[in-house]
Amino acid sequence: MTSPNTEAEHVEATNLLYRDPALYDLVQSDSASAGMCQTLIELHRPAARTLVDFGCGTGRDLEILAKSFDCIGVDLQPGLVDHAHQARPELDIRTGDMRTVRLGQRMDVVTCMGNSLAYVHDNEEISQVFATFAAHARPGALLVLCSPIAPITQTDPTTAAVDTPSGPAAVTIRYEWDLRTQINTMHRHWVLPSGEEAQDEIRRRVLFPRELERYAAGAGFEVLDILDGTGARLTAPTAYTVARYAQR
Ligand SMILES: C[S@@+](CC[C@H](N)C(=O)[O-])C[C@H]1O[C@@H](n2cnc3c(N)ncnc32)[C@H](O)[C@@H]1O
CATH class of the missing domain: 3.40.50.150 (Vaccinia Virus protein VP39)
Incomplete structure (x- = not known):
């Protein structure tokens, strides 16, 4: 551990x-x-x-x-x-x-x-x-x-606007599914109102x-x-x- x-x-x-x-x-x-x-x-x-x-x-x-x-x-x-x-x-x-x-x-x-x-x-x-x-x-x-x-298996990215205190951010999400480990990974890309970008990789066990x-x-x-x-x-x-x- x-x-x-x-x-x-x-x-x-x-x-x-x-x-x-x-x-x-x-x-x-x-x-x-x-x-x-x-x-x-x-x-x-x-x-x-x-x-x-x-x-x-x-x-x-x-x-x-x-x-x-x-x-x-x-x-x-x-x-x-x-x-x-x-x-x-x-x-x-x-x-x-x-x-x-x-x-x-x-x-x-x-x-x-x-x-x-x-x-x-x-x-x-x-x-x-x-x-x-x-x-x-x-x-x-x-x-x-x-x-x-259950996993989210759809692999096509989707983009949505998310409100933040400094204005709307564009958030693009894409999923990956590993059947062997039962880990569903969410890749999330942020474009913040400042133009700054951030990348999340969130691994969830199903x-x-x-x-x-x-x-x-x-x-x-x-x-x-x-x-x-x-x-x-x-x-x-x-x-x-x-x-x-x-x-x-
Ligand atoms: C998506 S957040 C959900 C938080 C809250 N339950 C909510 O619904 O807003 C997942 C949370 O699990 C916590 N977490 C992950 N592993 C943990 C562990 N081993 N022990 C305690 N908390 C843990 C993270 O720090 C995070 O705050």
């Missing part, structure tokens, strides 16, 4: 948005993860009071969830955690590696959203992450994941639904449902997994 510091530097280098957390918040502001998470908690564990979010980034979901739950967030990247402390000082957000971190607390809900799980590529390390989820789950706790369950079931079961969780963001039949490349911790 690479050390958390090296891994954090590596992850930061791959993505402009991690080097500019304020821009990250702006670009991701319309995400519906927190709302979906709340709906799933309401359905499966309405009495939940405490929640831990692994790979919480800048804490944008936690800000919403903290209105309903006592929350702790954990993220690998000190830069994002520093930004979270400044932008959302009321939140309890800590630097940590979800492969190894132990907070010494068990919660009613464990979350890992916004594809954070996909940043862990190795099978053994994915098992370690699920062991971390289990180590922070009370008996009967709910686990809510939002992660890629865990298909049956794999998610195995990793979850291996750590003592029973998958209750895997559903896409609209609640419709599973077709989207990204899905929500909801599982319950049964103490072994």
